[in-house]
Every structure is written in structure tokens, then in C-alpha cells.
Amino acid sequence: MTTRDADLRAAETVEEFRRTFGLVRAELGRVIVGHHDLLDLVVTALFAGGHVLLEGVPGLGKTLLVRTLAQALDLRFARIQFTPDLMPADILGTNLLVQDEAGRRRFEFQPGPIFAQIVLADEINRATPKTQSALLEAMQEHSVSIAGESRRLDEPFFVLATQNPIEMEGTYPLPEAQLDRFLFKLRVPFPALDELREIADRTTGPEPPEAQRVVDGAALRRFQAFAREVPAASHVQEYAARLVLATHPEPAEAPDAARRFVRYGASPRGLQALLRAGKVRALTQGRVHVATDDVVALAAPALRHRILLNFEGEAEGVEPERVIADAIRHAEAQTAPAAARGL
Numbered sequence: 001m002t003t004r005d006a007d008l009r010a011a012e013t014v015e016e017f018r019r020t021f022g023l024v025r026a027e028l029g030r031v032i033v034g035h036h037d038l039l040d041l042v043v044t045a046l047f048a049g050g051h052v053l054l055e056g057v058p059g060l061g062k063t064l065l066v067r068t069l070a071q072a073l074d075l076r077f078a079r080i081q082f083t084p085d086l087m088p089a090d091i092l093g094t095n096l097l098v099q100d101e102a103g104r105r106r107f108e109f110q111p112g113p114i115f116a117q118i119v120l121a122d123e124i125n126r127a128t129p130k131t132q133s134a135l136l137e138a139m140q141e142h143s144v145s146i147a148g149e150s151r152r153l154d155e156p157f158f159v160l161a162t163q164n165p166i167e168m169e170g171t172y173p174l175p176e177a178q179l180d181r182f183l184f185k186l187r188v189p190f191p192a193l194d195e196l197r198e199i200a201d202r203t204t205g206p207e208p209p210e211a212q213r214v215v216d217g218a219a220l221r222r223f224q225a226f227a228r229e230v231p232a233a234s235h236v237q238e239y240a241a242r243l244v245l246a247t248h249p250e251p252a253e254a255p256d257a258a259r260r261f262v263r264y265g266a267s268p269r270g271l272q273a274l275l276r277a278g279k280v281r282a283l284t285q286g287r288v289h290v291a292t293d294d295v296v297a298l299a300a301p302a303l304r305h306r307i308l309l310n311f312e313g314e315a316e317g318v319e320p321e322r323v324i325a326d327a328i329r330h331a332e333a334q335t336a337p338a339a340a341r342g343l
Contacts, residue, residue, distance in 0.1 A: 010288060017223050017283050020215050021047060027072040027211040032065055033202060034195040038186055041301055042069065042160075044284070048276045049224045050183025051139055051159040053124075053174075053305065060188045062162040066120045074216035075156070078116030082127040088134035092144050109146070114138050117154055117217065121161035125171045132178055135159065139181040156220050176308065183273045185305035230279035232290035239335045240274045240295045246327035247307050253334075257326035261313030266306035273302040292335075299324050 021043060028039045042065065045052045054062045063079075070077035080091055093112035099105050113119065114135070124132065138144050142153045161182070163174070179185070191199060202209060232240075245251065248265030249258045258265060278294035304320040313323075 013226055014283055014286060014288060017047075017226060018286065020219065020223060021280075021284050023214040024069075024072050027214055028065065028068055030209050031068040031202075031211055032061055033198045034191050035061075035065075035188065038188060039065075041184055041186055041298075044277055044280045044298075045183045046158060046220070047223055047227055047280045048183060049156065049158075049228075050273065050276065051181060052161070053179070053182040053185045054160060054162045054188055055165050055185060056162075056188030057190070058164060060190065062188055063120065063122060066118070066160045066162075068211045069160070070118045070120075071211040072214050073118065073220065074213050075117035075158075075220075076154070077118045077120070078113035079120040079122060080113050081122050082124050082131070084126060084128060086127045086131050088131055091131065091134045092138075092146055095147055109151075111151075114144060115151075115153060117157055119157075119159045121159060123163060124161040125163040125174055127172065129172055129175055132172070132174060136178060136181065139178075154217075156217055156224065179305045180267050180269050182305060183277060184301040186301055227279045227283060228276070230282055230288055230290060232275050232278065235335070236278075236290050236292055236295065237275065239292045239331055240271055240278075242334050243274070243295065243299060243327050243331040244268070244271045244303070246330040247303060247323055249310075253330075255323075255326040255330040257318075257323045261309055261316070261318045262307060262323055263310040263313075264308040266303045270303050270306045274298055277302060296328055299328060303327075 024046070025039060025043050028043070029036075032039060042052055046069070054065070056062055067077070067079075080086075089112065091112050091114050093110050093115065095107040096110050097105055098108045121135065134144075138153060138157075139159055142155065142157050143150050144153065145151075164171075165187075244266045246255050246265075247258055247262060247270075248254060249260075249262045274295050275290060277298045278290040281294045281298065282288070282290050300321050303324050307320040307323055309318060309320070309323075
């Protein structure tokens with residue numbers, strides 16, 4: 001295959017990627033009113049192969065969003081309602097003692113809901129830390145270990161979790177290790193007046209809209225693999241690394257917000273999230289390379305849940321977005337001289 005043929009084939013794949021991304025996004029928009037940026041980011045995470053944490057008060061359509069996404073994809077869907085009495089085996093499954101027709105007894109594995117491909121972890125912060133930790137291996141390794149045996153999960157595997165930010169009674173904060181497994185943390189805002197009117201029109205009529213299936217698992221995996229092949233130039237990777245480092249208070253040149261308000265900054269998974277999601281964003285805009293604009297656009301959803309505030313930050317009500325904005329300015333100031341020197 002000549003270079004020209006390879007370029008033409010890549011261009012066709014990019015266009016197919018954009019078309020499929022748009023189809024999934026459009027199906028979500030047929031059911032979900034407003035939340036345009038939110039829907040874009042959910043689909044971006046899906047094509048990047050990452051998980052999403054949705055935070056918002058009850059009634060904003062978080063669960064409906066996940067169900068609608070499952071309808072648009074030809075994938076197995078399972079919902080797990082997290083409660084304080086939920087046990088790890090209720091999520092992962094367990095070995096049951098069964099008896100066959102001859103009277104012989106044996107252990108048979110009964111898979112739990114985690115063996116679906118799209119998993120809704122509803123109100124995830126209502127379960128105990130022990131139960132929450134059952135998701136760690138599944139989200140990172142796409143496998144679970146039960147009774148000393150590792151079992152692979154079917155691909156693609158996508159976890160969307162919801163939590164209520166205002167009701168603290170009977171909830172358990174998510175461990176930092178689990179938060180770090182989410183590609184994005186997205187905040188679901190309250191709808192505006194015109195959106196409330198549209199919600200009333202769509203949901204109180206005789207036939208509420210439903211999404212149609214537009215892509216299957218094999219195609220989705222192909223697009224996920226294609227997105228990972230999108231190159232990120234060395235200066236873009238350096239910019240993303242400087243941004244992540246600028247969320248930490250330890251370096252002597254740390255930004256003021258990080259030094260004053262941060263106990264621990266974003267992890268290396270934050271850097272990975274910026275670049276993985278940036279590749280998807282680049283493709284949706286018809287580019288086959290990641291730009292610093294992609295990194296900036298995705299910084300808040302990719303890093304906000306990876307920044308731990310100290311006592312002063314929490315006491316003053318500082319939002320992680322303030323730290324991220326300061327880190328962006330700091331990374332831009334540091335990257336500009338390096339680019340001028342040709343580094």
C-alpha cells in the first residue's frame with residue numbers, strides 16, 4: 001500500500017469515526033434535553049475506553065442518560081443499585097454448590113452484574129468502602145478475581161457511576177484509588193427554563209422518545225483502537241505533563257493555588273486521561289493529531305476528581321477548577337519559552 005493509499009484510508013476511517021460518534025451523540029440528544037457539553041464528554045469517554053462518574057442532585061436524568069446510552073449501543077447492560085448492605089459478591093458473583101441429576105455436587109460460578117458491558121453503578125457512594133473496592137480491579141484490569149481465579153470481562157467494558165453531592169447521610173466518600181479509575185468526573189447542572197419546558201414536552205406525552213441502536217461492540221472496539229493510534233507530538237505531551245505537575249504543591253515553581261490549597265495533585269492517570277480523551281476529541285474535529293487545545297478543553301473533567309484539597313482549601317470552599325485554571329496558565333507560561341528554544 002502506497003503512502004497516498006494509506007492517507008486516503010486513514011481519512012476515510014476518521015470520517016467514519018466522526019459519523020459514528022455523531023450518531024451516538026444524536027441518539028442521546030433525542031432523549032436527554034440540554035446538557036450538550038455533558039453528552040459530548042460522555043461519548044468521548046466511551047470512545048476513549050474510559051469510565052465516567054456523574055455527580056448531580058436527584059432528578060437531573062443521570063440514570064436516564066446511562067440507560068439511553070445502553071439503548072444506543074448493542075451491548076449488555078446491567079444496573080447495580082448501591083446500598084449500605086450491598087456485598088462484593090452481589091457485584092462480582094460467587095461460586096454456588098449445585099447438584100446434578102446423578103447426585104454429584106460441584107461448585108458452579110454464578111456471574112454478577114459486573115459481567116455486563118455497560119454497568120450503571122447507581123448512587124455508588126451509598127455502599128461501604130469494602131463493596132466499592134470490588135470495582136477497582138474490574139475498572140482497571142477489565143477482569144475480576146474470585147476464589148483465586150481471574151475472570152476476564154467482555155469488551156468493550158464501560159462503567160458509569162452516579163452520586164448525589166448534597167446528601168451526605170448514609171454515604172461513604174469514594175476512596176481516592178477508585179476516583180482515580182474514572183477517566184472523567186462530570187457535574188450534571190440543573191436545567192434552564194427553556195430546557196425544563198422541553199423536558200415537560202418530551203416526558204409527559206403519550207410516547208416518550210427512545211434511542212435506537214446505532215453501533216455494536218465490534219465497531220466500538222475498532223474505533224477505540226483507532227483513537228489510541230492518533231499521535232500526540234512531544235510538545236503536546238510535555239504540555240500535558242507540565243499541567244498535571246502544576247496541580248502539585250511540592251515543586252518550588254508550583255502555582256500559587258496549588259501551594260496554598262492542594263494536599264495532593266493529579267496522578268499520572270490524569271496525564272493518561274488527558275491524552276486518551278484528547279485523541280478522541282481531535283478525531284471528532286477531523287484532526288489526526290492531538291493539540292494543546294484538546295488538553296485544555298478536557299483538563300477540568302479529567303483532573304477535578306484527582307486533586308485533593310488541604311484543610312485551607314476545603315475551609316475556603318475552593319473548587320478544583322480554580323487549581324486547574326491556575327495550572328493551565330502556569331503550563332502555558334512554562335511551555336512558551338521551551339517552544340521558543342525549539343525544545
